[in-house]
Amino acid sequence: MFFDVVAKPQTWKNVGYLLLTFPLGIFYFVFLVTGLSLGFGLFITLLGMPILVGVLAAAYGMGEFERTTTNLLLGQDTPPSHRLEVNGGLWPKVKALVTSSETWKRVFYLFTEFAFGIVSFVMITFTASVFALIATPFFYERSWFLDGREWMDEVWVIDTLGEAIILAVLAVLVGFVLLHVINGMAQVWGEFAKAMLGPSHRQPLPTPDVTT
Secondary structure (H helix, E strand, C coil), X not given: CCHHXXXXXXXXXXXXXXXHHHHHHHHHHHHHHHHHHHHHHCCCXXXXXXXXXXXXXXXHHHHHHHHHHHHHHCXXXXXXXXXXXXXXXXXXXXXXXXXXXXXXXXXXXXXXXHHHHHHHHHHHHHHHHHHHHHHHHHHCCCHHHHHCCHHHHCCCCCCCHHHHHHHHHHHHHHHHHHHHHHHHHHHXXXXXXXXHHCCCXXXXXXXXXXXX
């Protein structure tokens, strides 16, 4: 129900994953922008192609890491891909890597995580700030709180215990709403990850033998 969200382990797994998206998203973005820019900038030389292939291979591996992480923390069941497991030496593998739609979907996913990580970090920070207001009845008379509350005086001057308790109750209600929003964000992102990191083509199930 509404208030049991705080007791669900999945809620805190979602929070942990969303916190991870911030540093990981920055790393992915910097790595891809630097690597792709360097690779395309040196494409007319002998170094450009190996750099681009290396960046795409790393992006594919990062996508595999993300697939495992979303399965573990967000409860997804995204299956692994086997499209790059080709025979015939190095060139067929490179060709499969560069031309596979799964590679470019993973690159797009990694770029997108940068923006999602920022939104997630802001959301969780705001939620933590809201829950911190639960302690208002214990410090509303402290000098450091009174000195730093100019931004609140224009909306609501809290100078009595009753008002502090009301604010704490409101903080609980808003905080629980925000936890539900966080769970919704994690669920939507998990479905997006499943679409971007899963195999583009599912292998058909084997046809069972029919004996008469």
